[in-house]
Amino acid sequence: MKIGGITLKVNGERTKALIEMISGFTRSRGSKSYRELVEKLIAHLRRIGVPSTSINIKEYACDGVTKYGNYTSTMVWEPIKAELWLKKPREQFITSFRNSPTALLFGSAATNGWAELQLVEYKGPGDYAGKAVLAKEDPVKVFKDAVVNGGAKALILSYMRGKCPEIGREPKTNPDVVNYLSIPNTLEDYNYRAFGFSISEKHFNFLKKLLGKNSVVVINAEVETKVMKGSIQVLEIDLTKKQNPYVLITAHLCHPSPGANDNASGSALALELAGIISKEKGFPPTKIALMPEFFGSTPYALEMKRESSMPFLTINLDMVGEDQKKTGSSLLLTETPPVLPKRYDFLLEYNLLKHMPRCDGIPIKRYYRLPYSAGSDHCPFTAMGVSSPFLGHLPDRYYHTDADSPDKVDCKELEWVGNSVLDSLLELISTNPKLDAYIKSKEVSEFVYYCENIRGKPGSRELFSSFLKAFEARKHGFDSLYSQNSFIHSRKKLIPNFEGSIGFDWYYALPEQLKKTLNLNVTSLAELITVSANIIGSRESTELLAEIYYGVPQKAVSGFIDFLVDNGYFMEGEF
Template identity: 40%
Template sequence: MINEYEVFETVRFISSFHRVRGSDEYKRLLDRLIEMLLGWGIKREQIEVIEYPTGGIKYGNFDSTMVWNIRDAELWLEDPRIFINSFGACKTSVLFGSNPTNGWQSLELVDEEYRGDFSNKAVLVNENPSKAFKKYVKQLGAKCLIVYYMRAQDESIGRTPEKMPQTVNYLSLPHTLEDSKEGAFGFSVSFDQFKFLKKFANRGNKVRLFVDSELEAGNLQVLRVRFSNRGMKKIGVVAHLCHPNPGANDNASGSALALHLCRELLGMKTAVGVDIILLPEFYGSLPYAAENSYDCVINLDMVGEDQQKTGSTLSLHETPPLLLNYYDELLFESLMIYAPFSSESPARRFFRSRFKSGSDHVVFENYGVPSPFIGQWPDKYYHTNEDTPDKCDPVMFKWVGQAVLRTLELSEDPPRHILEVAQAQAKAFLIKLENQPGFDLIRTVMMEKKTKPSKDLKSKKKIVPSKEGPLGYEWLDKAGELSEKRYVVDLGEILNLGARYLQDYDASISFAANYIGADKKETKDILDILIKNDFIHTV
């Protein structure tokens, strides 16, 4: 039986580490977690740390990042001398991937309204740091960015700059091998700090700062704990361990629960083999999924939220119906069975939705693996220094943990009604597609759960993805105004899956538009953008 309070304490422990993928501190945490697993009675031969090279290597559509070790950093206004922030005071205050400054530097403070030479300046911006990097660092020669930028603003839960003026967002500079050669560094500031510094920009004032860090090619680590049953189905439970201190809900919560599932699996006799896998998000799952085969992977991402504090709702995001989906039905039923109640009403919010991109399940689905995703969204404190353990709710750990364990127990021989419900769901979706281009092809792939179209069904215009794995995010730079629409990332990934499993232009458009609920012309425009920019190839 999952002990929710023990899981919560593990969240507190994990969140105390600054979990930069591949870094010395990430590896120290892995060592401590292995000690914990051994202390629970898990045998050493069940535990494995798998390493993948990073820095100057491309995995699918993702350029791998350099390994970043950060020791210290400070940011001051020079005259008048006023302290702004430091790595010691706030771990998210330094932009992930910042190069070392090699000692203290004094740089003139300017902003986007400055009309002079940006080289050797500190540029104050309120925009996505990746876009700011391309403009001010790569094009205009700046070395330092001081950034305020809040992703996923949401007035309904109070996630706005005005309502969170002291919050420091977790932000990154691009730090692939090529990007790191620019030597850029920077800081993330709160909204109040941004407004304060704005008063001193473009007036000859300077900031005084240093960053003590290093960027180098290295290795990323994946921790796997294996519970084997020969000849049976194999299920993976995955959670990403990376993210800064504190990063409690994102994603110490998923990692802690996955670890405690190991403790429960010790005393269980499951008919399936189970791997518990902790890895760096995307950059670890991409090479891992390429090498390891599963019948299903359950992704635990941000499962611990206190819904009253964070404004979150627990969600089960389904596997796209091109892949086997009875695991979704089994997990959904299990979540409903164990849902907490107060009197006769549900005590927590729960929602089931179509596929949503943005985490490691997308990677495994691109390798033909059904991958239901359990997570919570929205979250007021997502990617900020305020994502702390006090925003977690132990009840969530027991709920989700019991549901996952039941799913593992029944996965080898699922109840008949689960199979029938899954088949009915697929048939109901196909009714929406009748008489649309590519219907016969979609029906064949969905009902037979093939990973390639039948030979007797010829594509009118054959398309295939250019790379293994998910589409990623870089393509959004090519999408113009469409990139501002929130569902476009999901639509792009569904089109990529359509190209992979349907391999037909018209069928991919019909499937994606109906599944996402998007306009068909807009769906066609996005597919054409992906083809034009070589993310998807015509054959």
């Protein structure tokens, strides 16, 4: 592939080999293993010709106390060994950290030797004092009910997030996989000295059956972990040569082994891109950053904001190498909300479609562009006003399990994504009339769609002003399609009481009835509200945007915002 005389090529096999290396590390944030991996990646970057002067390590507190926006940092957690056995009614091995690195709940405290505990089944809030609790529900909820309020010492969990029977992502079709699960692990949480294991569906059913047949079931467990205050590392490759504005490519490096697609794939592809960009001319100033998910990207973005050094564009790579046949996944471009510049979404999509693998001109891969969604490291940057399209794959039969291994990675998928990103970077600073026409056609059609749906409604005037910028209406001359008199001003302010992404703490206080009324991914809605409140600062505009963007009834959105205001996440006032 050549553009403007530059020869470019992402090597899928080379990138997959790096994924295999990364996936051998359990990459818990701040841990010795994470730091050893960072050193290996720095050595790799030097060997492929990235100048040492371009490689930086940023450090942020990981002490269980320090807050970054809405995120409280975790403690540094170092897993060493763990075993779980059945003691009564008979002796039988269940699982171990050696057998599956996802078997130990992230955040588990040490047992200081072997611990024998009676096993009981989780029945909601209650008295579990001194016991181990078998459960199949959200770990955070079970931790609060059984450990914090119920006095339990251990949790034995089998819980699969994001079930999707249509592609075979459900426990009954994956009875042997072990899910990657975490329990809360701030300094306050560690005071409970709780530990736990994630077990397969097969082992869960076995233990549940024993509980039904026996009056007393006892487990025997040994867990060795190190929990300490320390710091997390962000590996930054600065190829800007101190020029501005610049593009930032992000990928999270954390997760237990193997975590091949999630997210050794994004990290390895980002490093492959760094090697190419460092050698070739013609690219815009670019930084690449590998970090712990959320807990690294949030302080990193906040630091940039304080230093007035934010990128003008962030491209987030998270789960970018899926073998679609094996995982059941589709490649997704998660777009930027329409109150921020949309050109970059359409630029990436143009190149993804151009490079899509085909047979006789017919696409042989699944690809979709989705509305803005939460769940990765684009969120803090989007919340701070940076267009941050996110490339990844979902749903996936094996993500967040010990079966997310390198054999599920497709070299051609990595090349498809990687070369699309490279083309997009080059075309940020080059002229391509065909591409310009494509982007203009997308911008005008979406501009008209949104304007038609908001005009005559409270809050529409401020949205219209944002759409004029987001879709480059004045530049392309279609701003005259609508008169400002067609749109109505807002009356109420809506301002976040935090910086960056809203995070997830609020989720566990959200009433179940409100979740059902909203009937969508409420974490994405919360992030969209955050973006709108930061960019526009109007309640009516935010409610209207959510209604037309996600198709959620305005009354339901208003009830959700009331909840967030009542819980101190946002404040209101006269506009």
